[in-house]
Amino acid sequence: MLDYTRVENLSAADVQRLRAVYEPLTTSVRDLVDATIRTEVDADAVAAATAEIDSATARLRVKQRDRSFGIQFGADGDSMPWGNAVIGVRNPTAPPLVIRRMPDGSVTSDFYLGAAFEGPPGHVHGGVSAMILDHVLGDAASTPGKHRLTGTITVRYRRLTPLGRVRAEARVTRSEGFKTYAIGHLADDEGVTVEAEGVFIEPRWARD
């Protein structure tokens, strides 16, 4: 059984306030990640930057949760999947994706993949494409209060995806009992680059 923590006494306004405190920090760390990969400054400058980074880390670790962020909920039911590797607004390694649900039930997201997501030179790592499609198809297959996890996913690479602006789209094709089938793709301005199809399953412990 997974631990979805309800945070007591945290109103919707509190959730927004926390987001306003921590989201700019996360954005700054994302910018630092990019600079860390691309920098060509000399050893002395690197040492000076590293000292500042270690100082910032020490400040943040003065008070911290024991484990990973988890998925927390406010008293009004606001979901805070803020540590999530793909959509987490407090996770500097997440692009992060903002996923919109369309009137027809499909989902879509426009996002930017920079130097941190590279595989072949100048292009998105195939594994990053698979990671994002896993999340977006899973989101399409889930409904409010009923989160479905990936059973099996197949990813087909039609061509390389250049680093830069990318769009993801996904939709459910059919459902059978505990199984929901979804398809989707990544695309750049020229069209589809990677396709995926998967089956998503309601966890046993959530079927009561």
Next chain:
Amino acid sequence: MLDYTRVENLSAADVQRLRAVYEPLTTSVRDLVDATIRTEVDADAVAAATAEIDSATARLRVKQRDRSFGIQFGADGDSMPWGNAVIGVRNPTAPPLVIRRMPDGSVTSDFYLGAAFEGPPGHVHGGVSAMILDHVLGDAASTPGKHRLTGTITVRYRRLTPLGRVRAEARVTRSEGFKTYAIGHLADDEGVTVEAEGVFIEPRWARD
């Protein structure tokens, strides 16, 4: 055609020296990423940390390459895939994996996945598992000087993978012309958690 840059006048010793300069910076940023997700300090402490982070970023951006890191090679042929999203020693978002090739041609890697790789509470994001398997199977399917890219990969989730120590293994099952087939899995101390199989292809532009 991909740009694999050969860096002129960069000896094997130079490559090691550059690694010694930039790898500790990357390790510090990885630690900061973890602290950013888990911190519970107040707004004033967050603001102080953010100011130090932005200062470090500015120092690093004084001199930087125009685009992503790419895959650079030293004059002696040393490969530097240092920006890679899975194995890059200069990419703070990479775990990073260190992949060993065994005498039988299979590959294996032991690594740690912390808070930055979370999906379901306390567990590895299914997309992260897919990302890592894509890379490890692709590595098994490649040989020195002949890098094969993913054509199609299927990932099957047997159970959730807890955050913590994880092992990946992969091996080639057969080859047919330009296609190389590989299988692999992720495992924790209790056994296999996620399985994958894929076909890997030598890019057209590299077939001459």
